[in-house]
Amino acid sequence: MSKIEIKNVTFGYDTQGTLLFDQANLNIDTQWKLGLIGRNGRGKTTLLKILQNQLAYSGEITHQLNFLYFPQPIKNKQQLTYYVLQEISDFDQWEIERELNLLQVDPEILWRDFETLSGGEQTKVLLALLFIEGEHFPLIDEPTNHLDSTGRKQVAEYLKKKRQGFIVVSHDRSFVDEVVDHVLSIEKSQLELYQGNFSVYEEQKKIKDEFEFAQNEKLKKEVSRLKRTAAEKAEWSRSKEQDKYGKASKKGSGAIYDTGFVGARAARTMKRAKTIEHRMNTQLSEKASLLKDVEYIDPLTMNYQPVHHKRLLTVENLVLGYQNETLFSPLSFELNQGQRLALAGQNGSGKSSIIRYLLGYFEGKSDGEILRPEKLTISYVRQNYEDNHGTLLTFSEEHGLDHREFLNNLHKLGMEREVFQNRIEQMSMGQRKKVELAKSLAQPAELYIWDEPLNYLDVFNQEQLEMLILSVKPTMLIVEHDRAFLEKIATEVMTLSKNA
Structure with a gap:
């Protein structure tokens, strides 16, 4: 071993x-x-x-x-x-x-x-x-x-x-x-080690985080109390010191004071106040050092614009292919408002081709009919986004985004603020994926079409997206291979069979 x-x-x-x-x-x-x-x-x-x-x-x-x-x-x-x-x-x-x-x-x-x-x-x-x-x-x-x-x-x-x-x-x-x-x-x-698979980790991590969150809340309240007490003792100490000099100064005014007695008493009082203040600050430091780094997941925002149309897409007998080969058998489906339809199937079965066809990008042969409202605003997360470039400011301006909302979602997705100054083409693939996703979230849209949105995203980002989608309930068409994600957010799954 x-x-x-x-x-x-x-x-x-x-x-x-x-x-x-x-x-x-x-x-x-x-x-x-x-x-x-x-x-x-x-x-x-x-x-x-x-x-x-x-x-x-x-x-x-x-x-x-x-x-x-x-x-x-x-x-x-x-x-x-x-x-x-x-x-x-x-x-x-x-x-x-x-x-x-x-x-x-x-x-x-x-x-x-x-x-x-x-x-x-x-x-x-x-x-x-x-x-x-x-x-x-x-x-x-x-x-x-x-x-x-x-x-x-x-x-x-x-x-x-x-x-x-x-x-x-x-x-x-x-x-x-x-x-x-x-x-x-x-x-x-x-570094935290857990014995067991991911489900065991999630369960143990949840229990640990709930305990540490509760402890943090207690500690924060104690820290606030100690800060107030320390401030009060500091003020008391200063007031006693001023009393010493104030009373001693009255000697020259004709008042009868035992200045030696006053000075000694004021010194003892001030020393006691300083000791208490020091003790409060020591306790404050000790309590603050116990605060844990609990992993918080900030909720994302989505600029979803629901419309009065009940049905957003009707696809009838759609066939896509290249040259003399078709990708799948004739396909028909509907997408109503609030539905989240997931396209599933093996690589090469035509999932991304359907998306490109709906967006007008498909370069092969097609047959069938598609019906949709005349003005349907779509926000698209692409599988390939290497052509995103420039600063985040120019990128958001080019795509007509609310820059503050765009940056807020990037930060909530885990992008550090110092990375905001980098050009997109200089970022890691994970960071560039977050740019593509934050762009989609900031765009006002009636329909969201996402092609493999989870690539390069960590499990915390996935949980953020799950919470967002289940909360907002947008109309979506999604291609994704992560079963756990689809089980939580999809209202319907349509599986494509690759033509032999």
Whole structure:
């Protein structure tokens, strides 16, 4: 049995004013299937880099492992997949074929150019490479982003059957729930380890947060009382000191005073007042230091504009395709106000094509009929948003957004205020996804069309969106592979079958 020992590790980026890890301590059994979770920007990927000794830190990390990180960097995508994998790691052909079969992938995929593979296929072949050699310890960062629901199930089953341990980062709660037996949560100022899957973590975290929230409320009331008492004692101390000098000054006016007695009494009173004031301030400091970093989830806002139309979309016998191939059988559906229709199905079944067709962007062949109100305001979250650029101010002006509402939602989604000064194209993918989502939330709309909104978002963001949608009850058309999310927010799910 091997261990990863983290002792007093401290790390922070020079561009940030706070530390990501401050004297962190942790022992990890390498047989664990460990889920690493936490809000975006808290340091999940950073911790994986630290384990690989890619970042300078203070403290000590001891282990006897060779880490292998997913996704592995690809030097040349324009060659056969087999040779792409050979450049990353040395293996025998039968070994990679064995792992691909376990992932329910046809090994013939090895003899296709890597760049022609779908995102899900690329994910699977790179995952297969992680488990060929047992001496490597896998660090798996966001494997579910490009997988459909079937692919996620297949990868989850594959990882569950592995005897060796690993660390996996994923924002898909159902996926983490199925795969892991321990959860490591990166919280505001500490690393917290939980034994069990994600459901166990959520239950224990909820109990812990409720207790700490109640304790915080008590402490805040006590801190407020101590502040008032300390202020009163400070004022009392000053008044006694003024009395001393005020009474002593009356000697020259002819009044009869025992100035020695007055001075001594005033000094004793003032000393007592100072002692009490010091004691109040000491207690105040001690109480304030006990306040916990409870994870608060601020509610988002949405500029939903319900209309008088009961029915917003009527689609009859819709067929989409390219050249002589159709994506799905003729499709008919209705979308009424307040409904939240989720499109489900495997990658390539035509979900995003339906969205592009409804928005007028589809470039293939189409047949069928679509009915909608003449003026229907739609807010769209795109799956690909790399063309967003510029400062947040110019971006919000270009899209006619309420800048304050736009920034408020960005901050509530977990974007630090110092990031507001960065250009969008310089932000991380998670931050850029939040820009795309905050844009949609700020736009006045009668219908929201969201294509895979949860990619790159953490579990806290997902909870925020769930609470918002269930509260506002907007009309929506959604493509998303996260089952837990759809079970909570969708009023209807329509599953597409990919044409053979």
